[in-house]
Amino acid sequence: MPDTVTANSALEMQGGEAIARIIRAFHGGPMFGMGGFQLLPLYEAVRRFDMPHHLMNDERSAVFLADAYAKVSGRVGLADATLGPGATNLVTGLAEALNAGTPMVCVVGDTHRDHAWKNMTQECRQTELLRPVCKELIRIEAIQRIPELMRRAFMVATTGRPGPVVVDVPEDLMHATHTFQAEEFEVDAIHEAAPALRCRPDGRAVEQAAALLAGARRPFILAGGGVHISGAAETLTGFAHATNIPVAHTLTGKGAIPCTDPLSAGLFGRYDRIANGLIDEADVILVVGCKLGEIATKRYTVPGPGKTIIHLDIVAEEFGRTRRADVLLWGDARLGLEDLQAALLAKAPDTKSRLASYAGEVPVRMAKWREDVAPRLHSTERPINVARLLTAINTVLPEDGILVADGGFAAHWGGLLFDTKRAGRSFVPDRGFASIGYGLPGAMGAALAAPGRPVLSLTGDSGFCMVLGDLETARRLELDFTVIVVNNAASGYVKALQHLVYGAGNYHSSDLTEVNFAEVAKAFGVTGIRVEDPEGIEDALRQAMAIKGPVVLDVIVTRDPAKMLPGVDNRAAVIKKGDRIA
Structure with missing residues (x-):
């Protein structure tokens, strides 16, 4: 079967191939996902067209990776999932992309329409679950409309406040064949990236x-x-x-x-x-x-x-x-x-x-602030003060470097203390939904979007444990980045809040087992470096950034919950019981 549709020609193809052709027409970047029977024709077309597609070990990581790729590149992030648990695993990442205004198109397989609601394996009301967490959900009900509706997906994703669009494709339409005309695969190039359209205020x-x-x-x-x-x-x-x-x-x-x-x-x-x-x-x-x-x-x-x-x-x-x-x-x-x-x-x-x-x-005020907080920014205490870690990152990361930050704890520390050195998005936190688990896939997406730019990622041990499996993906893709695990053997934000609200010693379900993540990294076949001495952080960062491939930097930071929140000037925090903080 030929790879291209020439002008004034017609070609019979499966629905999955029609989807792939529209993505290719938009010069879509890498796709991330996990396949299934429903998506086989899409995967086969992507293979034949030599389009970049990367198998992930978790669909949530796939959509996080697509999110970071889009945030750094401005182009549309692409993810896919099969029906049922594949689709439902997208929810958290889609909510991040929706709230953050990230342009994204996710293709999701669904049940064969002739067999729907007959206890099909993995079947659920997935469109109802996904609709609230995307800018628009497009359900394809006729194979001949695939080019039209895929074009709409890119248009919606890149205009106004950008956002994720889910294209739900029943199994029978993905596998069925139809004769399409060449002009149906012509697209408007402005929708390759966001913002596609601009308007001036009154x-x-x-x-x-x-x-x-x-x-x-x-x-x-x-x-x-x-x-x-x-x-x-x-x-x-x-x-x-x-x-x-x-x-x-x-x-x-x-x-x-x-x-x-x-x-x-x-x-x-x-x-x-x-x-x-x-x-x-x-x-x-x-x-x-x-x-x-x-x-x-x-x-x-x-x-x-x-x-x-x-x-x-x-x-x-x-x-x-x-x-x-x-x-x-x-x-x-x-x-x-x-x-x-x-x-x-x-x-x-x-x-x-x-x-x-x-x-x-x-x-003048900023210089005075730096002088006041200098003891913490340059702290020599062990375990390491997180402020000292951020100071080292500011020193080592060059002007074109990117810092990805996981939700909560890592994002707040990075947001307060990381210094960008030029205008533009060099700090990539997942604050649209502020979930944790973004640090590793976010680093992967940033590395793919900006090859040659140094990428560091800040994550906690809780968040890192959520996505460990995709260290294998990072190794397979030979991506260059360093993920810094802020290792405090705790769900640090929760423990710090328990300390503030209930007092010292009143902690519950916020401690983790001590883990040597450098050794875990080595088990995955990637470089692992453990840092316990604050004087060694800068050298470790330079060493990690010089290594080709993914690196896990396991930094042992304070276990004192009174020092876990990023208030380096030791301001008083007043939190009433029942308040939520993230």
């Missing part, structure tokens, strides 16, 4: 926002992950430099302006360096691509009352969800910032000079 709203910023004494910018989805990091950095307006970021917004930039106030919200204080002093706040969720707002207390807020976002549904704004800028972050900068400087060309003294406060 001009009158832009003028209103510019007038507020022109009259502000202490304007401030809050940048979220939408800045990266839009590819607007360099634009935002340029906006900040042209106006001298400082910028703080969320966990997913890190890199919206380089952390090393004098105008960067670092992370804001639950954990911060100096940002929350500056927000409290601000009079006008520009929110860009940020949902103002629980973590970013310190459970809806930051910013405080009485602030004038301008909100720029592509998703109108986010306006007013957690905080009412005075001016709404509905549109693409990059174009919105371009228009706002032009309007502001036309109205107040002296903005940069007028705010110079105010902007100069930021590096």
